[in-house]
Amino acid sequence: MTVHIIQDFVPYNESVIWDITEKYYKENGIDVFSKMEAEDIVPYESTSNYQSAKAYLEMLIANSKDLPEESFPLKLLDCGAGNGYFAYNLLHCAKEMNFLEKIYLIVTDFAKENLLGMKRKKILKGFEEFKNYELVELDVSNLASAKTLEGEPYKFENIHAVSMNYLLDLLPLTILTKKNSMFKEKFDQLYLKTYIESKEDPNDMDFKTYCKALKHDLDWRPYKIDTESDFEKKYYDFFLNFHEKNKTIVGRQLFFTYFSFLSIDSLMQVISDGGFLYIADIPPRKYEIFKSFGGSISHEIDVDVLAAFAKDILGYDSVGLVDDILSRIIISKSKTITPELTDAFSKVFVENNMVNRLADIRLALGSFHHKEASDIFLPLLDEFEKLAGPSAEVSLRRGYYYRVNGDFKKAKEHYEKAKKLDFINDYDVDAILWKLNHEQKGPELTVF
Numbered sequence: 001m002t003v004h005i006i007q008d009f010v011p012y013n014e015s016v017i018w019d020i021t022e023k024y025y026k027e028n029g030i031d032v033f034s035k036m037e038a039e040d041i042v043p044y045e046s047t048s049n050y051q052s053a054k055a056y057l058e059m060l061i062a063n064s065k066d067l068p069e070e071s072f073p074l075k076l077l078d079c080g081a082g083n084g085y086f087a088y089n090l091l092h093c094a095k096e097m098n099f100l101e102k103i104y105l106i107v108t109d110f111a112k113e114n115l116l117g118m119k120r121k122k123i124l125k126g127f128e129e130f131k132n133y134e135l136v137e138l139d140v141s142n143l144a145s146a147k148t149l150e151g152e153p154y155k156f157e158n159i160h161a162v163s164m165n166y167l168l169d170l171l172p173l174t175i176l177t178k179k180n181s182m183f184k185e186k187f188d189q190l191y192l193k194t195y196i197e198s199k200e201d202p203n204d205m206d207f208k209t210y211c212k213a214l215k216h217d218l219d220w221r222p223y224k225i226d227t228e229s230d231f232e233k234k235y236y237d238f239f240l241n242f243h244e245k246n247k248t249i250v251g252r253q254l255f256f257t258y259f260s261f262l263s264i265d266s267l268m269q270v271i272s273d274g275g276f277l278y279i280a281d282i283p284p285r286k287y288e289i290f291k292s293f294g295g296s297i298s299h300e301i302d303v304d305v306l307a308a309f310a311k312d313i314l315g316y317d318s319v320g321l322v323d324d325i326l327s328r329i330i331i332s333k334s335k336t337i338t339p340e341l342t343d344a345f346s347k348v349f350v351e352n353n354m355v356n357r358l359a360d361i362r363l364a365l366g367s368f369h370h371k372e373a374s375d376i377f378l379p380l381l382d383e384f385e386k387l388a389g390p391s392a393e394v395s396l397r398r399g400y401y402y403r404v405n406g407d408f409k410k411a412k413e414h415y416e417k418a419k420k421l422d423f424i425n426d427y428d429v430d431a432i433l434w435k436l437n438h439e440q441k442g443p444e445l446t447v448f
């Protein structure tokens, strides 16, 4: 085994992992979200589901109920849209809630390949491009870079609401740890060394194998803000004051998310007064500084820092909540957030969080394998169907239910239905159908 150094120790934010992350998304498009295409998928189910979209719409409806008629359709911007499943659920849900005519969704991602994938796979079928939605290439840290699929510059104006699901967690940042106050430099910063241990030359590896083989060593070295980038310098005082004010303990890892600040700052500028920015992202993790999915890197998001940034630097009010699945925050484009918006946030995420209900039912259904438990699982399946909206997963689980109970005809009908909605090839429905046709005696215990 030879150790191939890809990059010796550099500050975390200068590491090659950022180029790799960008390449991973831009080259693989929506395949990174598919269990059949990627070995280590980028998760999307916690954010891009029907109940998350419904919660977002309920907040939007509450927030826009006093707007004059000419304000509609409201322009909504989804940043880092991934496989488009949040947009898909949002449009379906808006139709269901009789709100489709009231919105116009701008679906964006910095990976053009994602947007083309959404078109190729007809994910937004049933909705009209340029009437209900449009697709725009956008790097969220540089709004001026936005362009249409034809490469024409695109300008954002009068946006009413912005959604960012699992996006801030992968924007460049510096990872720091607080030193004792007697030191002149207040923080140490994380350095990363990147290498591959292999008999094979990394240059001969395909990209997927290369990403999988990457290993890192960590080191902490003094952080000198004077020598850092202008972006870091711009937000450093805020970051330092926040941690001094909050008496952050010495030795704790801190995430200086200056690219998130930059992105939030510029997005708030294109949101109309009274509109809002909705962020859902990774909650604090106890044991990991960072985590990779395939070739992409991700970090926890601290909504308290974001709320303080919105208030102290931008002058906007916010409401946020962290649970075991997500960190969530709404930043309102107003000095004081309206009671309508806070009440709606509280209703959908505190009082009756249907996203959590959906997640738990999904988890429970995953443990159903025997017909003897059918009477327990059938009501759960019915409830799942009510909550999950139009999705391949509902038909797939229904198909599995009939398969376990030996009704192959009905199972097949549901699997055929699932195949039509499995836009990203998340489940190998063809293989399941093939097996079903060959099952003679009884069902095989295949867990999907």
Ligand SMILES: C[S@@+](CC[C@H](N)C(=O)[O-])C[C@H]1O[C@@H](n2cnc3c(N)ncnc32)[C@H](O)[C@@H]1O
Pocket: 025, 026, 042, 043, 044, 045, 047, 048, 079, 080, 081, 082, 083, 086, 108, 109, 110, 111, 114, 138, 139, 140, 141, 164, 165, 166, 167, 170, 171
């Ligand atoms: C983890 S996925 C989240 C997808 C989706 N929002 C969800 O929650 O299911 C992150 C997405 O952000 C995109 N992305 C990464 N960096 C970006 C940037 N600087 N600007 C815009 N999109 C970016 C990636 O291409 C990817 O589609």
